[in-house]
Amino acid sequence: xxxxxxxxxxxxxxxxxxxxxxxxxxxxxxxxxxxxxxxxxxxxxxxxxxxxxxxxxxxxxxxxxxxxxxxxxxxxxxxxxxxxxxxxxxxxxxxxxxxxxxxxxxxxxxxxxxxxxxxxxxxxxxxxxxxxxxxxxxxxxxxxxxxxxxxxxxxxxxxxxxxxxxxxxxxxxxxxxxxxxxxxxxxxxxxxxxxxxxxxxxxxxxxxxxxxxxxxxxxxxxxxxxxxxxxxxxxxxxxxxxxxxxxxxxxxxxxxxxxxxxxxxxxxxxxxxxxxxxxxxxxxxxxxxxxxxxxxxxxxxxxxxxxxxxxxxxxxxxxxxxxxxxxxxxxxxxxxxxxxxxxxxxxxxxxxxxxxxxxxxxxxxxxxxxxxxxxxxxxxxxxxxxxxxxxxxxxxxxxxxxxxxxxxxxxxxxxxxxxxxxxxxxxxxxxxxxxxxxxxxxxxxxxxxxxxxxxxxxxxxxxxxxxxxxxxxxxxxxxxxxxxxxxxxxxxxxxxxxxxxxxxxxxxxxxxxxxxxxxxxxxxxxxxxxxxxxxxxxxxxxxxxxxxxxxxxxxxxxxxxxxxxxxxxxxxxxxxxxxxxxxxxxxxxxxxxxxxxxxxxxxxxxxxxxxxxxxxxxxxxxxxxxxxxxxxxxxxxxxxxxxxxxxxxxxxxxxxxxxxxxxxxxxxxxxxxxxxxxxxxxxxxxxxxxxxxxxxxxxxxxxxxxxxxxxxxxxxxxxxxxxxxxxxxxxxxxxxxxxxxxxxxxxxxxxxxxxxxxxxxxxxxxxxxxxxxxx
DNA sequence: TGATTGTTTGCTCCA
DNA sequence: CAAACAATCA
Numbered sequence: 093x094x095x096x097x098x099x100x101x102x103x104x105x106x107x108x109x110x111x112x113x114x115x116x117x118x119x120x121x122x123x124x125x126x127x128x129x130x131x132x133x134x135x136x137x138x139x140x141x142x143x144x145x146x147x148x149x150x151x152x153x154x155x156x157x158x159x160x161x162x163x164x165x166x167x168x169x170x171x172x173x174x175x176x177x178x179x180x181x182x183x184x185x186x187x188x189x190x191x192x193x194x195x196x197x198x199x200x201x202x203x204x205x206x207x208x209x210x211x212x213x214x215x216x217x218x219x220x221x222x223x224x225x226x227x228x229x230x231x232x233x234x235x236x237x238x239x240x241x242x243x244x245x246x247x248x249x250x251x252x253x254x255x256x257x258x259x260x261x262x263x264x265x266x267x268x269x270x271x272x273x274x275x276x277x278x279x280x281x282x283x284x285x286x287x288x289x290x291x292x293x294x295x296x297x298x299x300x301x302x303x304x305x306x307x308x309x310x311x312x313x314x315x316x317x318x319x320x321x322x323x324x325x326x327x328x329x330x331x332x333x334x335x336x337x338x339x340x341x342x343x344x345x346x347x348x349x350x351x352x353x354x355x356x357x358x359x360x361x362x363x364x365x366x367x368x369x370x371x372x373x374x375x376x377x378x379x380x381x382x383x384x385x386x387x388x389x390x391x392x393x394x395x396x397x398x399x400x401x402x403x404x405x406x407x408x409x410x411x412x413x414x415x416x417x418x419x420x421x422x423x424x425x426x427x428x429x430x431x432x433x434x435x436x437x438x439x440x441x442x443x444x445x446x447x448x449x450x451x452x453x454x455x456x457x458x459x460x461x462x463x464x465x466x467x468x469x470x471x472x473x474x475x476x477x478x479x480x481x482x483x484x485x486x487x488x489x490x491x492x493x494x495x496x497x498x499x500x501x502x503x504x505x506x507x508x509x510x511x512x513x514x515x516x517x518x519x520x521x522x523x524x525x526x527x528x529x530x531x532x533x534x535x536x537x538x539x540x541x542x543x544x545x546x547x548x549x550x551x552x553x554x555x556x557x558x559x560x561x562x563x564x565x566x567x568x569x570x571x572x573x574x575x576x577x578x579x580x581x582x583x584x585x586x587x588x589x590x591x592x593x594x595x596x597x598x599x600x601x602x603x604x605x606x607x608x609x610x611x612x613x614x615x616x617x618x619x620x621x622x623x624x625x626x627x628x629x630x631x632x633x634x635x636x637x638x639x640x641x642x643x644x645x646x647x648x649x650x651x652x653x654x655x656x657x658x659x660x661x662x663x664x665x666x667x668x669x670x671x672x673x674x675x676x677x678x679x680x681x682x683x684x685x686x687x688x689x690x691x692x693x694x695x696x697x698x699x700x701x702x703x704x705x706x707x708x709x710x711x712x713x714x715x716x717x718x719x720x721x722x723x724x725x726x727x728x729x730x731x732x733x734x735x736x737x738x739x740x741x742x743x744x745x746x747x748x749x750x751x752x753x754x755x756x757x758x759x760x761x762x763x764x765x766x767x768x769x770x771x772x773x774x775x776x777x778x779x780x781x782x783x784x785x786x787x788x789x790x791x792x793x794x795x796x797x798x799x800x801x802x803x804x805x806x807x808x809x810x811x812x813x814x815x816x817x818x819x820x821x822x823x824x825x826x827x828x829x830x831x832x833x834x835x836x837x838x839x840x841x842x843x844x845x846x847x848x849x850x851x852x853x854x855x856x857x858x859x860x861x862x863x864x865x866x867x
Numbered sequence: 868t869g870a871t872t873g874t875t876t877g878c879t880c881c882a
Numbered sequence: 883c884a885a886a887c888a889a890t891c892a
Contacts, residue, residue, distance in 0.1 A: 355880080
């Protein structure tokens with residue numbers, strides 16, 4: 093096994109330098125994932141390091157899975173990788189706390205290893221409750237999110253509510269200190285940890301509990317940390333605490349790609365590594381294997397405007413490539429149409445090219461999605477509104493949380509009257525008041541109040557039924573696997589029945605989502621996961637984990653694009669106030685971070701890069717357009733590396749020349765219904781549009797629109813749907829060819845489960861999906 | 868109590 | 883425009 097083959101000399105050095113701290117400064121596209129995976133394989137193979145002595149930390153779960161697979165592949169199956177830990181910091185901490193966290197109770201009273209994880213929505217619910225209790229409101233005091241971010245900042249800087257109160261000078265800060273205090277109190281009472289706590293409490297445990305610390309130090313002989321530039325203070329301390337015995341820590345990062353300071357990432361961690369570990373060896377990877385010379389030079393010129401950096405020069409042996417395309421659109425719609433039109437042409441030329449459309453904020457995806465739909469081009473959106481954020485999913489998960497941890501009052505509040513079971517606002521308030529007075533969690537309060545017969549008869553019956561329900565579910569949970577528990581929740585709470593009674597398309601998709609959740613649970617159960625692990629997974633999945641690298645067109649924020657590469661990249665919305673974002677304009681450091689973000693975005697491109705901006709953009713859906721100033725980043729790209737598209741070169745793209753004409757036709761065809769943000773919903777999209785309406789046949793799919801094609805309407809219902817049986821091959825307007833794997837019902841109303849290569853299983857209603865029998 | 872309607876207000880980025 | 887909240891009515 094030769095792990096050094098195909099590596100350049102710096103990469104080799106990074107792989108083979110063993111013993112002592114190592115800092116790898118890896119520029120964009122310099123093959124750092126490759127270095128890490130090869131290094132792990134090398135440690136195991138050449139140095140006989142047992143896999144269970146190695147811990148590698150990555151930024152996303154997906155990156156972790158991939159890294160593991162790549163190491164496995166490198167070692168060619170001749171080693172078992174049992175015990176090798178590759179995960180995110182957060183997953184690592186959760187596992188550590190669940191396994192060895194019992195003694196944390198000594199420093200965090202009430203803590204048990206069954207703790208719940210509070211995500212941002214839960215945190216918001218806590219803050220809202222605290223505000224309500226203190227008689228504060230968002231308008232006169234502070235926005236919920238602002239308060240949360242201040243609290244998070246304080247926590248990450250090792251401030252307790254007490255410290256905070258002591259250092260508070262003005263009344264507002266003092267008030268916030270009280271909010272902070274109560275926020276922490278409520279989390280403790282619920283035995284819940286927020287995302288900050290997961291890291292912080294692990295640090296505290298390791299500091300306080302010498303046995304655990306020693307055990308982990310002995311076990312971990314080699315620690316590797318990816319994306320080191322985005323670690324925060326607790327992650328840094330964790331690294332220090334875990335490398336006390338062996339100092340074999342290898343960190344890989346690039347200060348030019350630090351884009352998470354708002355999450356506490358501290359760029360000093362990487363800038364000061366050599367000071368923290370005086371015997372550290374530093375290796376620079378400066379050869380880029382990803383982008384063309386032009387793209388690299390353009391991105392480098394932008395980031396060169398930053399002052400806070402070590403400074404490095406990336407070079408590539410690759411071709412010069414085409415110039416960076418810059419397009420000035422009239423407005424957001426026109427920008428989206430330009431992007432869709434250009435993608436359509438590029439993909440028609442070379443279907444193997446994958447394209448990414450990157451943007452600063454999620455809301456920008458909407459218009460681009462609409463434009464792509466009009467061109468009939470399937471796409472995948474990463475992030476935005478994720479599966480686990482949907483109300484129905486959160487509801488069911490809240491039931492699970494309450495089942496596992498009765499103290500979890502936030503989840504309890506969520507489900508106490510969902511579906512409606514006669515426990516109204518006033519009853520809930522009564523319970524809350526009682527709980528507060530007697531220092532109980534809500535569940536305890538309910539039980540006690542029932543015993544003391546404190547409710548009017550109607551409320552009492554409802555609450556008694558609720559208590560029974562939860563207790564029954566708990567009994568089921570004690571013996572049954574997760575998926576069975578979810579089924580029980582869906583059935584016994586009447587949740588599913590309530591949804592099924594509702595015949596809106598919305599309710600229908602909710603049922604499907606729940607179906608999906610149950611499937612996911614069944615898979616988890618097969619892997620031997622319990623409820624707690626399933627919940628952990630749901631809490632720790634990231635948007636970026638859902639990236640589909642096969643997708644031909646991906647829409648995602650630049651943040652989510654970190655670590656990825658695409659042959660063709662568009663960055664949309666390069667306007668002052670949007671990118672750089674308005675909230676970063678005030679401070680120099682905020683500005684520099686935006687610039688790094690721009691650098692990250694640009695360096696995702698392998699062959700072709702387009703930067704677009706709009707002269708007018710609407711802030712809110714219905715409002716009027718506001719004029720925009722082109723982003724400063726556009727002018728930081730040297731003019732000789734760019735070419736203006738549209739306006740001056742109608743041959744290149746016809747849209748600009750016809751801008752106003754385009755707008756006319758766009759106005760007529762704009763779809764004003766619900767927004768859909770993922771490919772999964774496209775079938776539904778077509779379905780709801782086709783309902784009860786006469787529609788013209790769609791344009792031929794491959795037609796090259798000169799200006800803007802009419803929206804691709806759904807194809808008329810296939811008359812032949814009666815013939816569709818298991819095994820039939822059909823043609824879908826979006827997913828292409830697929831095979832029917834299951835059928836429920838007959839004729840036009842038949843529900844089909846179809847397997848589409850590249851998209852997986854999709855459930856379709858024959859009548860609405862616009863299917864044709866394929867050849 | 869709970870569903871329906873009316874009104875307001877708002878857009879970072881994310882594990 | 884659309885979610886979130888408030889107010890109103892059954």
